[in-house]
Amino acid sequence: MDDVLSTASGVLGAAGPARALLGRLAELRNAVTALVEHRSAGDPTADDPLRGLYLSEDAVGRLLRTWPRAVPESVWEADAAPDASAEWPPDADDRLARTAARLRLTELDTAVLLIALAPDLDRTFEPLYGYLNDDVSRRRATVGLALDLCGLPAHLPEARARFHLSAPLRALGLLTVEEPERPLLTRSLSVPDRFTAHLLGDDIPDAALLGLLHPMPEPLPGAEHDAAFVRRLAARLGDGPFTVYLREHRAGDALAALASALHEAGVDALRFQGPPHHVPELLREARLTGRAAVVDGLPEHPGPMVAELSAATDVTVLLTDSRPYDPQWSAHDPLVLQAPRRPAGGTASWRTALGPAADGFDLAATVAPYHLGGEHIVRAARAATALAAFDGTALTAAHVQLAARQQSASGLERHARRIRPAVDWHDLVLPDGPLAQLRELALRARHRDRVLGDWRLSAGGGRGRGVLGLFAGESGTGKTLSAEVIAADLGVDLYVVQLSSIVDKYVGETEKNLERIFTEADRTDAVLLFDEADAVFGKRSEVKDAHDRYANLESAYLLQRLESFDGTALLTTNLRANIDDAFTRRLDQVVDFPFPDAGQRLALWRHGLSHVPRAEDVDVESLAEDFELAGGSIRSAVVTAAYLAAGRDEPVAAGDLREGARREYRKAGRLVPDETSW
Known part of the structure; x- marks a missing residue:
């Protein structure tokens, strides 16, 4: 033996x-x-x-x-x-x-x-x-x-x-x-x-963690206040195991700060995204390899998971989530910190991720509207490079904007209709005054972090950095189109809120639905459009019964929520007088859309027909003089005329356009100018 x-x-x-x-x-x-x-x-x-x-x-x-x-x-x-x-x-x-x-x-x-x-x-x-x-x-x-x-x-x-x-x-x-x-x-x-x-020397992670461990993002340069936070956190990481709860405002903020702090401290980490029952395997893996455990996002009921992770005093545990820490989650309170907000732009981070390819266009203006975290910037840069290679061209601003929009996708689709803008400022036919106001709204959305944050012009009191605008005017005067143009100028998507999905007959449910929309909009680079906003932002009335009281509660909630909103929201209404004055005071711009005069109608007819084959005898000037139509109605008239001409396989004739205009008059219940009898 x-x-x-x-x-x-x-x-x-x-x-x-x-x-x-x-x-x-x-x-x-x-x-x-x-x-x-x-x-x-x-x-x-x-x-x-x-x-x-x-x-x-x-x-x-x-x-x-x-x-x-x-x-x-x-x-x-x-x-x-x-x-x-x-x-x-x-x-x-x-x-x-x-x-x-x-x-x-x-x-x-x-x-x-x-x-x-x-x-x-x-x-x-x-x-x-x-x-x-x-x-x-x-x-x-x-x-x-x-x-x-x-x-x-x-x-x-x-x-x-x-x-x-x-x-x-x-x-x-x-x-x-x-x-x-x-x-x-x-x-x-x-x-x-x-x-x-x-x-035995095998460093392959536990099979139970397969698909639940993800690489940490590459650290990217941030703002100066980010650097100070990162230095303090890195110094604490060097002192030994501890648990920290890092609350983030936008997805990616906390992870970007952690990646930089871990890199500066020379500490390796396991990034975990998975169910709570795999926490024992995560902690064991961290103990065996001497690495920190980064838990990126917590479940809906995080108490048991936070308690188990906080009790592991021999492992450095870094928790990130958008919710405030609740002391009821664990008897062992972690170090609770607020992740530094990454301002829009972050040109240095984008330039690091894109490399020399970013020298061919104005990178600062291109990325100004986006609040992406470090990992999302790297992924967006990779996607933009792939798009440019697919097109067989050099990297352009359009590639970067499209990739950034993909990384900023959100859960707003459950309550809002997503529109990918396909228009620009040339598609707007408006007087100089309203047009200048629209451009200023886009300017505010692009530079709000610098003005309200870096220059410390925020009003305080927990107020957000949102940009709010009201578009008032008759139907068809270009309110929705203007919102789409602003979204296109910022390089983000437009989400049109569907009122049927948020208004609920049960008390308190409408506020909950609105809160979900505002919360998601705060975390997303997008423009939020409340069409027919007077249905939600209407005037408060004297309380005569329970219905009035609860209707006023909804308005009061909206007033408070707009104060802390950080996104870009636009409201449209056909009846400006129906909007509560308290809402109007909180708006950055109120843009009145006038009914187009003859000169503007002529420009609208020409713009609508710019890509349509038409006969030589079409007199656009007479159409603009004879038919008093708004921009939306003029477009509908052109579409009707185009269908009539396509059915004959001929160019659009003057009669087709007049017939389209007459139909718009009839839909509105108006007398047709060139008809002698009914």
Whole structure:
């Protein structure tokens, strides 16, 4: 048996962690050999091939004669008996020793781990353990066998306590005590496969975390106040394990700050996005590799997950979420911080991500409206480069804007209709006054972070940095088109709020739906359009019954929510007088859209016909003089004329256009100018 067991460390080619672990395994084999020889001495059934399957009379007699069983003083080397209080000294080439030192495990804990994992490394331990367990079917170490091999009596409280659920080995997820229905001494011991693989030098994460671990984003340059926050957080990371809850305003803000702080502190991290029941595997992986655990986003009910992560005082845990921290989540409060808000633009970060390809256009003006975090900037830059390669052209501002919009996609589609703008300022036919107001709205949306943030012109009191505008005018005068033009100028999408999806007959539900919209709009680079806004932002009335009271509550909620709004919202109405004055005071611009005069109608007819084939005798000037139509109606008239001409497979004639204009008059219930009778 000695010859067989003496091959403990003789695996040729084993190197690094594997060689060190096999060396320790050799010592364990010597201990197992000594215990086997001790047990087999005077055992009449030692040579019985069926030993362990039944109890003979001789075996029962021996048990009675030797009870209580004596334990050898030590089956280890004379100077190497495990100590329940001594810590294992670290060894550069021994992962078991390094892990024990990092996790402050005692020599006894380390010896128990080695005993438990031995069958996973060498199958010759299984029959030996079966013999020592007096049961050939129980081929793993048991609590009693581990205590025997360590030379500790089974009645010693300190020894038994090392297998308690709260003891380090089990609390850290390094040891599993199976079969709780059995007596403690006969319960089997096992070591997770991931821990065994780690000790052998395998750094592949636990299979249970497959698809749940993601790379940290590359750190990108930020604003000066970001740098100060990053320096303080990096200094704290260097002081040892702790837990921090980093609340972010927009998705990506916290992760960008963490990536920079971890990079500056020289700390590696595991970024986790997954369900709470995988937290034990995450913490074990962090302990084994000595890395921090970054949990990016919490579940709907985060209390149990936060409590479990906060209780792990030996691991640095970095939590990020958009919700404020609730002390009810955990008895161990983390360090609660507010992630620095990444201002729109971030030209330095974009330039770093895009490289020299960004020199061909005005990058600062292109990215000014976007509040993307570091990871999203990198992904948007990668997508923009791919789009340019697909088009076979150099990188342009349009590529960057399209990629940025894709990264800023949101959940607004549940309550709003998404419009990808396909217009520009040339599509607007308006007087100079309203046009200048519209351009100023776009200017405010682009530079609000500089004016209200860097220049400290915010009104305070918890007020947001939103841009709010009201478009008032008759139907068809260009209100919705103007909102689309502003969105196109900013390079973002337009979301038209569907009132049917937010107005609810039940008390309080309308406010909840509006809150979801505003919250999502705050976190998204988009323009929010409330069409027919007087249905929601109407005037408050005198309270005469419960309906009036609850209607006024909705208006009061909207007034408060607009104060803290950070996005861009535009309201349109055909009846400006119906909008509550309190809403009007909070608006940045009120743009009145006048009914077009003859000159503007002529420009609208020409713009509508710019891409339509038409006959040479079409007199656009007479159309503008004879038919008083708004821009929307003129477009509808052109569309009607185009269909009539397409049906004949001919260019649009003057009669087609006049017929289209007449139909618009009839739809509005107006008398047609050139009809003599009905």
